[in-house]
Amino acid sequence: MYKETVYSAFNLLMHYPPASGAGQHPQPQPPLHKASQPAHGVPQLSPLYEHFSSPHPTPAPVDISQKQVPRPLQTPDLSGFYSLTSGSMGQLPHTVSWFTHPSLMLGSGVPGHPAAIPHPTIVPASGKELQPYDRNLKTQAESKAEKEAKKPTIKKPLNAFMLYMKEMRAKVIAECTLKESAAINQILGRRWHALSREEQAKYYELARKERQLHMQLYPGWSARDNYGKKKRRSREKHQESTTDPGSPKKCRARFGLNQQTDWCGPCR
């Protein structure tokens, strides 16, 4: 069933091929620089802004100066970031995510500001609304465990591909009339590989700024904090068989191919 959906997704992909590659696997590209170590040629914020405002059937470019958001805690590096996100990114509601963090903008006291809206990366561990604790029914140990479990979870910052997915998902859904995320993500994965280095660099740069902002907001936070919070089934289920090629990523890993550029035969 699942594979059928995936196959249908690929069929659709043939009708909506990426900019280059035309339904085939992407052309090999030179490896990209590490996001944490920007190389020459990384677009500045201005081109980034152009990217998010140009390729889509969106209204005329927004006058950023009229949409500036108070940013009392900004650093020099993040200033342009806020200009970008409060302006053009505002046209992409699904991408704003935590760019407009209330605490950074000192929402309380700012008229009309959604100060009461918690940070999207902070969610109750249960995913549900927090309930008052009933002291009469729980032991201290239970109380401690419960409190721990209900501590708001700070999510990981999104990486470049995740940011790309957030922006492009709606477009793919509209084009392919698909809703199943697994199939959509396969398409997005191929389109990601079909992007030029310059186009990908925009998202790497955005992701780098996301991590930077995340570090400023949560200095002591570690990705390890969220380890084990997702209940997972036995690990055997995740190990692919020798006959199943698995995902391109797994396949590349198994055959020792370049993660950035190479496509293994079974996954084409």
Place this chain on the structure above:
DNA sequence: GTACCTTTGAAGCAG
């Protein structure tokens, strides 16, 4: 009700 699927990248961890 919730894990799984599916993708890439970042980060953590074990050897």
Place this chain on the structure above:
DNA sequence: CTGCTTCAAAGGTAC
């Protein structure tokens, strides 16, 4: 240092 694992998002599916 290398390689493996986990988790970020998303929403339909399966249990």
